[in-house]
Amino acid sequence: MANFRTDQFDNLPENVDRIGAHRGPKVKGRGWITFAWAVLATAVLVVGGLYVLSIFNNSIKFSLGASASSSPTPSGTPTPVITPVEDPTAPDVVARKITITVLNGTDVVGLQTKAGAKLTAKGWNVTATANSTATNIKTTTVYYSSAANEDIAQGIQILLGAQDIQFSNAYLASPITVVVGKDFTG
Numbered sequence: 001m002a003n004f005r006t007d008q009f010d011n012l013p014e015n016v017d018r019i020g021a022h023r024g025p026k027v028k029g030r031g032w033i034t035f036a037w038a039v040l041a042t043a044v045l046v047v048g049g050l051y052v053l054s055i056f057n058n059s060i061k062f063s064l065g066a067s068a069s070s071s072p073t074p075s076g077t078p079t080p081v082i083t084p085v086e087d088p089t090a091p092d093v094v095a096r097k098i099t100i101t102v103l104n105g106t107d108v109v110g111l112q113t114k115a116g117a118k119l120t121a122k123g124w125n126v127t128a129t130a131n132s133t134a135t136n137i138k139t140t141t142v143y144y145s146s147a148a149n150e151d152i153a154q155g156i157q158i159l160l161g162a163q164d165i166q167f168s169n170a171y172l173a174s175p176i177t178v179v180v181g182k183d184f185t186g
Contacts, residue, residue, distance in 0.1 A: 096152075099127040100174060142162050142164070142177075
């Protein structure tokens with residue numbers, strides 16, 4: 001065993017139990033100070049993490065200033081007004097090369113021919129007339145397969161007196177398909 005020289009710390013009085021700063025009396029409130037630092041560090045890490053996340057994810061937005069706008073924001077986008085096209089010789093219609101299919105959705109024989117003849121008489125290009133697989137259709141409906149052709153479908157609806165108009169991908173053989181229902185008077 002090694003022998004060390006004696007120094008001032010080896011000469012202790014008999015009545016002293018503790019010696020050194022680390023053995024001093026505990027400071028009151030020291031636990032709350034530690035807790036406060038832990039809360040501050042947690043808050044800084046959370047805010048920093050959210051900021052970094054907002055940089056990489058565009059759905060999270062932070063604004064550091066109160067920017068109250070004085071004008072009210074619109075609650076929705078206005079619905080565009082579509083003007084029905086009833087003239088098949090219009091340059092825009094001719095450029096689209098619209099073809100029309102007419103289907104008979106009733107058990108009355110020949111309604112598709114009457115509707116097709118009415119459209120042909122007005123100058124529309126009816127490429128096919130046939131019976132539909134369903135024979136219990138009540139209302140005449142004009143179907144269009146492209147949103148760009150809604151104006152033409154509305155014109156056909158007016159011309160035939162159809163009750164309904166719908167966007168549908170069920171009839172892709174031609175841009176406009178008319179399903180004649182029991183309400184069609186011819």
